[in-house]
Amino acid sequence: MQRIIGILVLLACFSPAGFSQTQNATPNNDQQETIRALMQEVNELKARVAALEAKQNQPEQAPQPQATPQPEEKALAGAPQPGASGPEPLPFIRGIRFQGFGSVTYKASDASPSEQGASLGFRPGSAGNFAVGDVDLFLTSQLSNRTSVLGEVVFSEQNSGEFETDVERLLLKYNPSDYLKMSFGRFHTATSYYNTVFHHGLWLQTAADRPLVVEFSDHGGLLPSQAIGASVTGRIPSGPLGLNYILEYGSAATIRPQITTPDADEIDENNGNEITAGLFLKPDFLPGLDVGGSFYHDRINPDSDNLHIGQSVASAHAVYTTPRFEFLNEAFLIQHKIRETGQTFNTPAFYTLISQQLAGKWRPYFRYQYVNASTASPLFADVSLRHGPSAGMRYDFNDYVAMKLQFDHTIRRGLTSFNDVLAQMAFRF
């Protein structure tokens, strides 16, 4: 018995646990065969030890049959006997699990006057070409089989090189079924597909930056990207259509810098409570396809002045993603209706991004984005009309580090067009 355990310990030293440190390396066929043979031996010895232990502890019980049952028998094998006590349930993994995302970006631009917004860590008025951007700590903790906590804390680089801490997401999640999943806390709103999938992890997205319309509002984006409240989502019984819903109710808190006037004060929208409703389908016949839309509404009082504005955002998306191919399309209509004057300002916007993985680690991509805001808009006068293409290449060094190189050309109404070059190392840890 002790000898068997000794052999087990010895073999465990050569088990794949040891190989987990180097699993990115590709072992040759001989090594794989050896590993499998050793594992087989370990399994057999484990079974023998278990059988011996069972025999020692319960000598009156008959030994377990060792023969492998035929397939037809297996379907019924091991059916629990009434009153029999099975093995204890495994404890779920407790504790906080951390994951991090970071990036270093180089940006060169010929915009005149300078138009470096607050995205990627570049602050208005900054003359430097390098920025660290957001350092993102993502944490999850499972409280029970159906309850968990999700947190995302972001450290954002500021003008002086100091970092500001921001709790981007903090959610208590309860999932009683696939048809009802509830979250309470601070979340990214379902005003766009991009906002609910990529969050602050630049490593996750193909492009070096977010399209302007879906950029975070504190980086100059147009949508109310965050709220505190409750979110409910789930499937709707619809067979192979895969219809899903999402409902959100909460308080958005949008503060947006002006992207063309670095010295101007940020606009605090003073949002009232928001409500978002969305429907999307993920059909069985084409895994990776996601088509849907959402509607958002709240009332805002920018900078607490005399304007009270009803803000509505209608969005639609058609997305097809596989591990090697990505085709993102989203369109928006942002409406601001001023109560005092009765004026209505519509801001249409869209972006499209297509990318294809080549040669394993290379992923060229192309993006086109468009935003058309009125110059009289109470919120987006600085944005005005701007559109243009972006082309780039992403190279994944390994499962953790990616290099991106991107060229942007932006055409603006009433201003000269300009070009940006972005070089970025994005990583997770």
Next chain:
Amino acid sequence: MKKRTIASFILILSLLLVCGLPAQQKPAQSGGPDVAVIVNPLNPVENISSAELRKLFSGEKQNWPNGLPVNLFVRAANAHERDVLLERVLHMTESEYKAFWVKRVYSGEVQHEPLALFSNGMELEAVRAEKGAIALISIQDVHQGVKVVKVDGHLPGTAGYPLK
């Protein structure tokens, strides 16, 4: 400035292409015994479709029809069962699988990625212990205490079984 910017972009892009072209990712390779889908004997499921199997192992379907939460157990890298999961069920490489689960967890759609186990014995123990468990295991390693479910109406070892 514009011409210089564009020229630098093209130059760096070309360099990246030249440096990176030899890097090829090894596709998942399967080849071995049929891989059975096993669940806890208390799970009433008898048959499962390929589409449902993909939804389960991609975290899209998180509960069984009787309401039990699904517990996913997979083999760690470099195991035949892992290759079959990646190649036949999810159609991904190892790297793509890792990135896929990072995105799923990060988006908040799932609580955690499937637990990766280092042996079929560990998978058997996990499935025996967890009522909502599901795992893939080579047919010759199936022992009592778990239930093998049909995939698309076929049992492992029979013609038309998809997880070969």
